[in-house]
Amino acid sequence: MKRRVVIVGGGAAGMATALGLESRGVEPVIVERDTEMGGKVRNWHKLFPTFTPASEILDPLRRSIAERNIECRTGVAVETVASDGVTLAGGERMAADAVVMATGFTLFDARRKQEYGYGIYDNVVTSADLEQMMNSGRVRLADGSMPRRIAILHCVGSRDEKVCQSHCSKVCCITGVKQAIELKKMFPEADVFNFYMDIRMFGPGYEELYREAQQSYNIHFVRGRISEASPMINGRIQIKAEDTLTGRPLKMSIDMLVLMVGMRANDDNGLLAASASLDVAPNGFMQSRDPFTGAVRSPREGIFYAGAVTAPKSLADTLAEAALAADAVVDYLNRTQR
Amino acid sequence: MRSIRFGYGISKPRAIDIDSNDLRKSNEILREMPELQTCIGCGSCTASCTAGNLTQFNFRRVHTLVRRGEYMGAYEEMNKCMLCGKCRLVCPRGINTRGLAMLIKRKLGDF
Amino acid sequence: MKRASWQEYQKDIADDKYYYARSCIRQNFFPGSERAFLDILRGDLGRDVMDDPIHTSCTGIGYHSDVVPLETIMTVVARQFALMGEAGYENFISSCITSFGIYTEILSTWEEFPETEERTREYLYKATGRELVKPRSLAHTSDIVFHFRDEIARKAKRKLVNVYTGRPLRVVEHIGCHYAKIFPKSGIGGSEFPYVLAGMIESWGGEVVDYPERRHCCGFGFRNYLVQANRGYSIANSQKKLESMSPYKPDFIVGNCPGCSMFLDRWQYAIAEMEGTTYGADGQGIPVLTYEEMAGLVLGYDPWELGMQMHQVDVEPLLDKMGVEYDPAAKYLGRDGRYIGKPERAAVNNGCQRAIYDIKL
Numbered sequence: 001m002k003r004r005v006v007i008v009g010g011g012a013a014g015m016a017t018a019l020g021l022e023s024r025g026v027e028p029v030i031v032e033r034d035t036e037m038g039g040k041v042r043n044w045h046k047l048f049p050t051f052t053p054a055s056e057i058l059d060p061l062r063r064s065i066a067e068r069n070i071e072c073r074t075g076v077a078v079e080t081v082a083s084d085g086v087t088l089a090g091g092e093r094m095a096a097d098a099v100v101m102a103t104g105f106t107l108f109d110a111r112r113k114q115e116y117g118y119g120i121y122d123n124v125v126t127s128a129d130l131e132q133m134m135n136s137g138r139v140r141l142a143d144g145s146m147p148r149r150i151a152i153l154h155c156v157g158s159r160d161e162k163v164c165q166s167h168c169s170k171v172c173c174i175t176g177v178k179q180a181i182e183l184k185k186m187f188p189e190a191d192v193f194n195f196y197m198d199i200r201m202f203g204p205g206y207e208e209l210y211r212e213a214q215q216s217y218n219i220h221f222v223r224g225r226i227s228e229a230s231p232m233i234n235g236r237i238q239i240k241a242e243d244t245l246t247g248r249p250l251k252m253s254i255d256m257l258v259l260m261v262g263m264r265a266n267d268d269n270g271l272l273a274a275s276a277s278l279d280v281a282p283n284g285f286m287q288s289r290d291p292f293t294g295a296v297r298s299p300r301e302g303i304f305y306a307g308a309v310t311a312p313k314s315l316a317d318t319l320a321e322a323a324l325a326a327d328a329v330v331d332y333l334n335r336t337q338r
Numbered sequence: 339m340r341s342i343r344f345g346y347g348i349s350k351p352r353a354i355d356i357d358s359n360d361l362r363k364s365n366e367i368l369r370e371m372p373e374l375q376t377c378i379g380c381g382s383c384t385a386s387c388t389a390g391n392l393t394q395f396n397f398r399r400v401h402t403l404v405r406r407g408e409y410m411g412a413y414e415e416m417n418k419c420m421l422c423g424k425c426r427l428v429c430p431r432g433i434n435t436r437g438l439a440m441l442i443k444r445k446l447g448d449f
Numbered sequence: 450m451k452r453a454s455w456q457e458y459q460k461d462i463a464d465d466k467y468y469y470a471r472s473c474i475r476q477n478f479f480p481g482s483e484r485a486f487l488d489i490l491r492g493d494l495g496r497d498v499m500d501d502p503i504h505t506s507c508t509g510i511g512y513h514s515d516v517v518p519l520e521t522i523m524t525v526v527a528r529q530f531a532l533m534g535e536a537g538y539e540n541f542i543s544s545c546i547t548s549f550g551i552y553t554e555i556l557s558t559w560e561e562f563p564e565t566e567e568r569t570r571e572y573l574y575k576a577t578g579r580e581l582v583k584p585r586s587l588a589h590t591s592d593i594v595f596h597f598r599d600e601i602a603r604k605a606k607r608k609l610v611n612v613y614t615g616r617p618l619r620v621v622e623h624i625g626c627h628y629a630k631i632f633p634k635s636g637i638g639g640s641e642f643p644y645v646l647a648g649m650i651e652s653w654g655g656e657v658v659d660y661p662e663r664r665h666c667c668g669f670g671f672r673n674y675l676v677q678a679n680r681g682y683s684i685a686n687s688q689k690k691l692e693s694m695s696p697y698k699p700d701f702i703v704g705n706c707p708g709c710s711m712f713l714d715r716w717q718y719a720i721a722e723m724e725g726t727t728y729g730a731d732g733q734g735i736p737v738l739t740y741e742e743m744a745g746l747v748l749g750y751d752p753w754e755l756g757m758q759m760h761q762v763d764v765e766p767l768l769d770k771m772g773v774e775y776d777p778a779a780k781y782l783g784r785d786g787r788y789i790g791k792p793e794r795a796a797v798n799n800g801c802q803r804a805i806y807d808i809k810l
Contacts, residue, residue, distance in 0.1 A: 114642065
């Protein structure tokens with residue numbers, strides 16, 4: 001009989017892990033809290049650093065899941081996990097030979113950084129909102145006009161102990177560069193300013209894209225964090241920051257403020273961890289067995305991790321980790337052959 | 339106005355106000371030398387600067403201020419440059435810093 | 450003004466039986482305001498407020514200017530609380546924002562570092578023989594007026610409405626830094642979108658103006674304005690705010706901090722004399738009110754009873770807009786009807802043209 005593995009989460013990590021397991025003769029079952037599969041990538045327009053449409057990655061994943069008849073339970077949350085299965089909300093028990101947690105992350109709620117006026121002032125949007133606007137094919141200011149000056153603020157809800165998010169969300173720097181280029185392509189006459197604390201270009205092609213943004217697109221980079229955004233009488237937004245490289249405060253009016261919202265740990269990580277005696281890292285993400293050879297393993301035999309459940313990750317890293325997780329699960333199932 | 343001796347004046351704001359700064363010269367400089375935008379603020383130019391080791395001259399700071407439209411004093415500052423070219427040798431982004439010193443002097447002589 | 454739900458930042462405000470701690474400077478700056486607070490609370494709202502003649506300054510200005518050590522101010526604060534306990538009250542209210550910040554900070558310090566509370570208890574006992582009693586609730590007096598804003602609105606004789614146009618008066622609210630910037634949870638609405646004054650303005654028919662430098666400090670500082678050589682950047686901060694709010698044509702400014710109200714008013718005089726610049730309508734300054742004065746006008750108090758003749762920027766244009774009846778001739782008559790003297794003409798009150806004419810002569 002086929003061994004059965006429950007995968008918690010139907011985003012990119014969960015789907016890729018399921019496909020990896022299925023091709024090795026294991027029967028995966030995906031449980032997705034949302035009513036639709038695809039996770040956060042579903043709402044993304046294009047991917048850094050290649051500007052690949054997100055659908056080009058997501059659609060083949062979803063198609064393969066359908067073609068291979070992988071069972072997906074959508075619209076139902078998992079309440080407890082164990083190495084021999086999970087309990088769903090409502091009490092239903094799903095037995096399994098192993099469990100993979102691919103529950104991902106939660107987008108930081110920009111309203112918590114009240115000083116930026118997200119949800120209060122027009123034309124203050126998040127990086128996720130901008131992707132949605134690009135998906136809809138229309139990026140405009142609230143009054144329908146085109147922006148002439150745009151500020152992109154990095155590290156909103158990242159590296160910020162004030163909002164209990166001391167970690168780096170890793171992908172926002174390159175997203176800021178990507179979105180700056182996309183905005184500049186849409187509005188060539190506009191000035192685009194990136195406000196950053198550090199620029200962390202860790203991936204292949206990232207530094208090159210950063211350089212291109214500077215040299216070919218004339219995108220401005222100011223090292224300093226915006227301290228507050230306020231409304232102006234003409235409907236624009238005034239921002240203040242320090243230009244730390246000149247050691248002077250700086251202010252300007254802008255038409256649009258894009259907040260690079262970070263990745264934070266899911267609120268239910270603690271409960272899920274408690275149900276299976278797993279560890280939660282100080283930043284709230286799940287703690288892997290070790291960061292080198294045990295990145296996809298939990299401290300408990302039979303429970304595995306894939307993707308951003310353990311830390312902020314790019315889609316590329318998530319997909320690579322999904323393959324790794326499938327390998328680790330098969331390895332475990334072989335060792336525990338009945 | 340009456341001449342009251344207050345014993346103090348009203349301090350002028352120190353903030354760089356991008357709205358009131360005239361960015362035309364800065365844009366011209368960037369058009370002629372687009373690679374200047376690739377500066378990552380590493381400070382190698384200032385660290386290696388012959389003049390900067392003996393005077394207050396800070397090449398990185400001056401050209402960053404110029405990019406923000408703060409031209410006052412930039413020409414005089416650039417006069418401290420000895421044109422030795424060490425900064426160009428060390429710049430990790432390959433910016434023609436020596437050329438930039440000349441460009442700033444050419445563009446901003448009357449500010 | 451658009452804002453996120455201010456209800457996220459709420460605090461328990463006692464409904465009655467307050468122990469009132471006065472400000473050490475307000476009775477000089479806005480001498481009618483504290484009296485008006487007592488009159489409104491006792492007379493209009495029927496509340497019990499203990500106005501204790503033996504409490505002292507909290508020494509906050511000295512503390513922030515580095516002449517009063519932490520141990521001393523903690524002991525002074527402990528004495529105020531002890532007096533409250535002896536008088537049989539447990540709801541401590543402070544008229545001053547600096548004091549409110551100090552009380553909040555010291556209570557929090559005692560909570561975080563209990564050994565400091567023990568030491569303070571000991572100092573207090575040794576120095577005065579009194580026993581520290583911690584308050585059940587702590588609030589600023591603007592919190593109290595905010596708490597009763599709807600009751601005041603029901604008793605209102607006038608609204609914050611321009612009687613000529615029927616439109617709401619446009620009001621700039623300025624919140625003292627130490628109200629919520631140090632402990633956002635201690636202020637109604639938090640630190641970024643405080644609602645304590647905005648709530649009063651909205652309840653009484655006015656319209657709150659949100660302008661770019663709304664959250665900026667008035668520049669008062671402590672050692673900053675105390676030292677003459679430093680006043681240049683103290684005044685520059687007020688100027689920055691005035692320049693930023695001026696295009697919105699506010700009818701008046703209301704503050705909840707003794708220093709802010711004082712400096713936003715008086716610096717307008719200094720700026721006008723130094724540079725000839727004024728920020729209000731018709732070449733005049735923008736009147737600056739305390740929230741007690743605002744509440745008093747709404748409740749129908751006489752502006753000279755409220756002490757509004759002591760403002761640097763003349764309030765008559767505002768009184769006219771609000772439809773307040775007043776006797777212009779009584780402005781400089783004191784409470785006993787005796788002439789109290791009259792200030793010189795000032796540029797900020799349209800003395801400007803006269804002064805320019807003088808220079809030409």
